[in-house]
Amino acid sequence: MWDFKKKLTLLCCIGYSFVAAGQATKTPLSSLGIGEYYGNALAHQQGMAGLGISNGSYWYLNNVNPALLVYNRWTVFEGGMLAERRTVRDNSVSETNSDANLNYLALGFPVMRNRWSTALGLSPLSSVKYQFQYQANVDNSTAQVLVEETGRGGINQFYWANGVSVHKNVSVGMRASYLFGSLETLYRNELINSGQPVTFIPTITEDYYVRDFDFTLGVSYHTDSLFNRKLKFNAGIVYDFQADINATRSAVLRQTSNFQGTSRTDSLIRDQPDQITLPSSIGVGMSVGKGEKWLAGVDFYYYDYRSFRSFEARPVQTDAAWRLVVGGEFTPDPTALGSYLKRITYRTGASLEKSPYLINGRAIQDFGINFGLSMPVSRSSSLDFGFRTGRRGSLAENLITENYFKVYLGVTFNDQWFIKRKFD
DSSP: OHHHHHHHHHHHHHHHHHHHHOOOOOOGGGGSTTOEEOOSOOHHHHTTTTOOSSOOOSSSOOSSOGGGGGGOOSEEEEEEEEEEEEEEEOSSOEEEEEEEEEEEEEEEEEEETTTEEEEEEEEEEEEEEEEEEEEEEOTTSSOEEEEEEEEEEEEEEEEEEEEEEEETTEEEEEEEEEEEEEEEEEEEEEEESOSSOOOEEEEEEEEEEEEEEEEEEEEEEEESOBTTBSOEEEEEEEEEOOEEEEEEEEEEEEEEETTTOOEEEEEEEEEEEEEEEEOOEEEEEEEEEETTTEEEEEEEEEEOGGGOBOOTTSOOOBOOEEEEEEEEEEOSOTTOTTOHHHHSEEEEEEEEEEEEEEETTEEEEEEEEEEEEEEEOSSSOEEEEEEEEEEEEETTTTSEEEEEEEEEEEEEEEEOOSOOOSOO
């Protein structure tokens, strides 16, 4: 137990800075809205394309539906990393980027065994990382301006979730998330082909700082005997409330001299109040399984992004969005102490998604296939792997396409805490 606590404390101390400052791979699609969404699925769920609305587990935290936390009868700690590689193409050029960072930290434990469990976690909600470069004409002149636009930052979430059993077959849950972070956009303009020396190169840095709360409600139903057979049936609903997120905007103009190497900085906007609206969404899921041996399920999400409101100075076209997930897992023999391979859990899944953001007046579609496995490393802990390969966007419809490959690595520790000793 004490070894577990030492590992937990060390991972939390090291991991906090990485999660809070973590960046995804560079992608131009992160320039839309509040950036690239990460989703709430942990590494073991990513092996099934994020399946998690209905399927709870005794050995893992469920970060998708808080109602399923009641399954956790042990103290569970999970940490995860994400590594990804993207190749972005348009009609003329392509670019490949890779990156990796710590993805999440989560801790859950039972407050009242089989009745109430709680969890705390820290993870990124979205990430912004892109760079554009293009040329623009100057009015009434043959000169041109070389424009470089760079975006970075992201929004993180620290959450507290609770799951409570209200009936032997029904549980409910609530997650409260504190959202915080900053999004920075840098615009650098340089006059070219003007026929005269350029004295100054202006750069405008625009920052948005986000601080507010978001809430999620979950409901779960399960039965251990479907059609009088030894099959488990699970159903779940997750609802994210619409959130009006407060933010402040600041902008700074920096002029750098080409001749003297000096610069001058002027504040254009300081702590101007702003707001974004994250729309409501609903997800429903069903799954069927047999004990700890196998499980198969389907999830569907609907996002009402017609009510999305971006920052005042960064308008974006949106439409209603959705996501369909199918997946499952299989463990040949969870009790086979003589065969390690039979105790490994194997997973697979696929998802199809329609993005809420429009490019060239059309929605972006994302299709991916996932694989994963969990390898036992002790009596009740594991190493969890997830792999996803997919493609989003279309050259014909969106003028841009993106192929990606993602690797999720998670560690899961299970232990018993808060047990009163009967003997010293």
